[in-house]
Amino acid sequence: MGLTGARLAALAAGLLGLLALSVGAGLALGSAGFDPELIVALRAPRVGSAVGVGALLALSGLAMQVLLRNPLADPYVLGTSGGASVGALLALMVGASLWLGAGLGALAAGVLLLALTRSALASADDASPRLVLTGAMLAALCGAVATLLLAVTPDQRLRGAIFWLVGDLSGAQGGLACGAAALVFVALLSWHDTGIDRLMLGSEVAALLGEPVRRLRWLLLVGASLAAGLAVASAGAIGFVGLVVPQALRLIGVQRTRDLAWMSAIGGAALLTLADLVARTVVAPLELPVGAVMSLVGAPLFIAVLARGGR
Template sequence: MNMPIPLRWSLALATAVAVLAAALAAGSGGWDAGLILALRWPRVLAAAGVGALLALAGLVMQVLLRNPLADPYVLGTSGGASVGALAALLAGASQWVGAGAGALGAGALLLLLARSALAATDDASPRLILVGAMLAALFGAVATLLLMLTPDERLRGAIFWLVGDLSAAQDGGLCVAGAALLMAGLLWRGHSVDRLMLGAEVAGLLGEPVRRLRFELLVAASLAVGLAVATAGAVGFIGLVVPQAWRLAGVHHTRELAGLSALGGATLLVGADLAARMVAAPMELPVGAVMALLGAPCFIALLVKGAR
């Protein structure tokens, strides 16, 4: 489905405004300005920033690995950030630094282990997904061990990093700024990123510094995931679902994909958090679980489609 450019942007903006309005008005009190400013706006802003960060990180990882199924959650980067944040929590260090370091380490390890698959001339997608799944399982096991070592008074905060939750998120402005910075970088280097999608050899022949570009993309995506996980815990599948949805709508150039993915990721997570708040009200569900219920079937469908 090749949707015209004006229609794509109009649809994305209209959906974003509708979801934002619903998220701000949902709950007792309706459009009460005090409730919106004190309770709902910080949470909605955090959801928008985290969603945009994860969608852009997913887009970057799909370029790095030349795999449309790449996603920070599926490939273990979010798990690495969660492990880093948990380790920092136990050590009494900064959870922001821990999440960033964990995401960088997981991203570098993934790229190192995937080198042979990236150099292959055949379809390397199954091997890449398998490598990422094993890393995700490894980080999940390490996180469970760290959870067992966490003192009872810190246990609730530790579980937050594993399930994904926005109830206590207060750093939405920082996430929005980070997403804007990453999007600006992708807009600036859009042509270079498009060439990298053609393969390292072709990009090199076209004059692109492939190693430096890959390093820059890896650092940018890992820091984006670290910031998102430090704010909302491990929320999955946004980086998979959003860029793929826009590609199915006919968007293939990085510059347009970056803007639409950021907007789509923000809208999707705000909507998922709204569902998490309202489905079982007055009890709140973890938004990470809601996204897994939405994203896992999409991932399976895309995997089956690719196999066929």
């Protein structure tokens, strides 16, 4: 059963409260009170980047889960973030746009994954093993290419590049662009919510119900890839946000795409902001890469969901 309107509103209020708490704590900790100059110069851009990137990653994970009909789909797990990282590194090396490189890299990885698993998605009753293995190998391939690119990176930029590849919000930029892109993605998912809900029943069922299956699948693929690319270009490869947030919402009863879209955006923003707060304060004054903090949360959940699916 789905959530009632009152429960849905209460859940939304709770997510917004968590986001506000994370933002407020992030502004207060590590500074001498609420210094306006410090907030404007350092804290606000970082929190804004965490909000925008977290929302995009959660929406990308949601779109991939619908596209592949797999609860384990996530841009980090299935190689989309790795493709974006490779594209971004190549763009840095040739002096091209970082955003363009990451977007094209994520889209190429998504198209390759869809092509490699097309027969499994069309014919297998349970395509999870093939999807997960294919995505894992694609992620490993992208990781190997990124490592080779790092090997030719100048020493003065090597530490920053490594920190960026595992996820780092300390120098993140483009928070407003990521937030605006997340709003556009939420609007697109909400506009096509009926077709996407039917697509979750299977492409054949959706086609019989009159839905433009091919167009919907390309919409989800391009949207998920561009969202992951923008997130990686802004803050590096941060994993498992797209797995944790939609899974948590579904477990508590949120099923409709219209509700999942905007609540995933809020939940992803809150989760990544909170993870960044932990990364900055747990061993202060040193900072941990926020990608590592998210992996400590997401990897056990991935294993638990995979084990549950096996039963």
